[in-house]
Amino acid sequence: MDKLILIIKREYLTRVKRRSFILVTLLTPLAFAVFFIVVGFIFSYESDDEMVVAVIDEGGLLAEKRQIRDERRLFFKEVHYSLDSARKVVENGEFVGVLQIPPLQNLMDRSQTVYYYSDNQLPLDIQFRIQDKISRLIREYKIDSLDIEKAQLEALETKVLLEPEPLREDGEDASRLTGAISAGIGAVMGFVMYLTIFIYGMMIMRSVMEEKTNRIVEVMISSVKPFQLMLGKIIGVGGVGLTQVCIWAIFIPLISLLVNLLFGFNSTMPELDAGAEIDPEDAEALIALAYKEISNLNWWMILPLFIFYFLGGYFLYSSLFAAVGSAMGDDLGEGQSLTIPITIPVILAIYIAMKAIQAPNSSLAVFSSIFPLFAPIVMPTRLAFNPPVWEIVASVIVVALSSVFFVWLSGRIYRVGILMYGKKVSFREIFRWMFYKG
Amino acid sequence: MAILKLEEVVKQYNKHLAVDKVSFQVPEGSIFGLLGPNGAGKTSIIRIITTIIRADTGKVFFNGELLNNNHPSKIGYMPEERGLYKKMKVGDHLIYLARLKGLNKSDAKESIEHWMEKFEIMDWWSKKVNELSKGMQQKIQFISTVIHKPPLLILDEPFSGLDPINTNLIKSEIENLRESGTSIIFSTHRMEQVEEICEHIVLIDKGQNVLEGKVKDIKNTYKKNLFKIGVDGELPANLESQLPVVQKESNAIIVKLKESEDSNALLNTFLKLPLKITSFNEILPSLNEIFIQQVES
Numbered sequence: 189m190d191k192l193i194l195i196i197k198r199e200y201l202t203r204v205k206r207r208s209f210i211l212v213t214l215l216t217p218l219a220f221a222v223f224f225i226v227v228g229f230i231f232s233y234e235s236d237d238e239m240v241v242a243v244i245d246e247g248g249l250l251a252e253k254r255q256i257r258d259e260r261r262l263f264f265k266e267v268h269y270s271l272d273s274a275r276k277v278v279e280n281g282e283f284v285g286v287l288q289i290p291p292l293q294n295l296m297d298r299s300q301t302v303y304y305y306s307d308n309q310l311p312l313d314i315q316f317r318i319q320d321k322i323s324r325l326i327r328e329y330k331i332d333s334l335d336i337e338k339a340q341l342e343a344l345e346t347k348v349l350l351e352p353e354p355l356r357e358d359g360e361d362a363s364r365l366t367g368a369i370s371a372g373i374g375a376v377m378g379f380v381m382y383l384t385i386f387i388y389g390m391m392i393m394r395s396v397m398e399e400k401t402n403r404i405v406e407v408m409i410s411s412v413k414p415f416q417l418m419l420g421k422i423i424g425v426g427g428v429g430l431t432q433v434c435i436w437a438i439f440i441p442l443i444s445l446l447v448n449l450l451f452g453f454n455s456t457m458p459e460l461d462a463g464a465e466i467d468p469e470d471a472e473a474l475i476a477l478a479y480k481e482i483s484n485l486n487w488w489m490i491l492p493l494f495i496f497y498f499l500g501g502y503f504l505y506s507s508l509f510a511a512v513g514s515a516m517g518d519d520l521g522e523g524q525s526l527t528i529p530i531t532i533p534v535i536l537a538i539y540i541a542m543k544a545i546q547a548p549n550s551s552l553a554v555f556s557s558i559f560p561l562f563a564p565i566v567m568p569t570r571l572a573f574n575p576p577v578w579e580i581v582a583s584v585i586v587v588a589l590s591s592v593f594f595v596w597l598s599g600r601i602y603r604v605g606i607l608m609y610g611k612k613v614s615f616r617e618i619f620r621w622m623f624y625k626g
Numbered sequence: 627m628a629i630l631k632l633e634e635v636v637k638q639y640n641k642h643l644a645v646d647k648v649s650f651q652v653p654e655g656s657i658f659g660l661l662g663p664n665g666a667g668k669t670s671i672i673r674i675i676t677t678i679i680r681a682d683t684g685k686v687f688f689n690g691e692l693l694n695n696n697h698p699s700k701i702g703y704m705p706e707e708r709g710l711y712k713k714m715k716v717g718d719h720l721i722y723l724a725r726l727k728g729l730n731k732s733d734a735k736e737s738i739e740h741w742m743e744k745f746e747i748m749d750w751w752s753k754k755v756n757e758l759s760k761g762m763q764q765k766i767q768f769i770s771t772v773i774h775k776p777p778l779l780i781l782d783e784p785f786s787g788l789d790p791i792n793t794n795l796i797k798s799e800i801e802n803l804r805e806s807g808t809s810i811i812f813s814t815h816r817m818e819q820v821e822e823i824c825e826h827i828v829l830i831d832k833g834q835n836v837l838e839g840k841v842k843d844i845k846n847t848y849k850k851n852l853f854k855i856g857v858d859g860e861l862p863a864n865l866e867s868q869l870p871v872v873q874k875e876s877n878a879i880i881v882k883l884k885e886s887e888d889s890n891a892l893l894n895t896f897l898k899l900p901l902k903i904t905s906f907n908e909i910l911p912s913l914n915e916i917f918i919q920q921v922e923s
Contacts, residue, residue: 194725202714403709407770410676410703411726607678609707620640
């Protein structure tokens, strides 16, 4: 036991003290910040110039109450000259282009073409926005011309919200956001699992390989059992992973917040505020509902279970990576093919997890939750959807037993593999190692 | 008293019989040579002794006790395939290895300082292992093997990669350790070193024990009764008719006696000749010759 602690301590401390670790751990949140700044910049980037479009309203659509709405950097000005003189004004640079709106032939027409004269290509989003604005203008014009009561017309359009309700009265009430929020949380959890398994699993594999090629391993196992060495490494590297993830969990949101405050990017996309269809009150209500939903989730169940799956999945896969590392020779490229049987289930699991977010109770999702190699990634994505208790229990038992089993099995491969120098091993051989005596 | 005793030890990998009913014992306080050509099964035997692998059948006794998990801490093992964590500092590394052998931190430090001062390498304490040359790393490796004052030391090709100066340094340390009571198993296929250092040997070939005993006894067993007589002066031409001459040189002659014949009689014969005798030696076979003879037969 003492020796195991010594090994864990060494594995942890040598990594955490390494300059590259400190750099990666601190630079990743900064990289995120830079990423946010760049993305924010890209999204907020629009043409620097103000665009003023001349409008020739041939059909008399514009009226005092019916205007084309201006917006940031895009202005419309009605002109009363002929098309030719308007073109000249554009050439002089007063306007970027001329928008010619021909008269409506028939109020019942459902399509109308307007013309834009300019030498400059109109950016696609501006084109869509102008189309949208003219469409709204024509709609107003038609309402007025057909003498329709606007309120009545608007009453025709009914927004429908589907509100899920429990079958029994004492059942838990879900709101229309439950599904989306559960999916979001599920996706985050699944993704964290996937990344952890890959990043730290690979770290363990490389480290086992290094010990073998360094030839330190035989010195080590004359003092400790190979299993202790493997387990110490897995726990030590796991600690490194936890340290890193915790630092990121604190710093990434913090730095993002700081960046937001400093640079003040409007986090909403321009299309959204241009559309402005969502009532600000509605938006507030939505956010309040989302918060309520998130706090309504059964975190006392989700968090401990997530930690359980995190550890189970980590032990299961990292021990397999350790076993593969022990079987590798000095040539990393040659041994790479040995990792395929581990990477394939991980990748399959993340695909199944994505599917499970959409259909959390499908038979594929249920099966994958009790299949040892998929469960640690798939089950966490389903936790927020309140899966049946028996499925959670079955899955927990499977993951607990299989992680112990895989650590044991990997230990058997590892103890033989680390002493095999200089020859290429096949899967058949690795399989045989499991049954070696002693 | 034997510090280590192997009885009919067998180890099989798949269909390959690596160790085939090997028995031998290592007398306490001796330097014991474990010899054999490459692939003979030496490393497997050592790994069984260090409990890295377990024998399929047979028994191993350490100080009279059946080998168990407490014994590795009483063994210092320097494998042939050896190495260190390249990025660790020398001091930290040695403390780590010592603590894995069961020493507490202060004892470990004390012992390491003692050895580093002895080798005059105290200023390497904070250097990283990969900043040291290969020979320097070998010294660290040696220290790591003896830090915990093990009663049994197993050295597998300890001099490979060492220059003559460091070889002598380690050789004299091995001798010092033996004098202070440490038993040493010295595994190699380089016979001239064995002859120089070991008192007892066992020769392993194809997993089997082919020869075991004191170096002196073995040499006596395999001697061919050859005597070399150094002379000053002209050798008589008809000497071959009187004596079983094997080889004749300008001022020496090698004679092979029969089992029953006495070397004193041979010397007497020479004393009667009109020659000046400068030397009279029995030619004993070198371990190398015995080794090759045994392995090839």
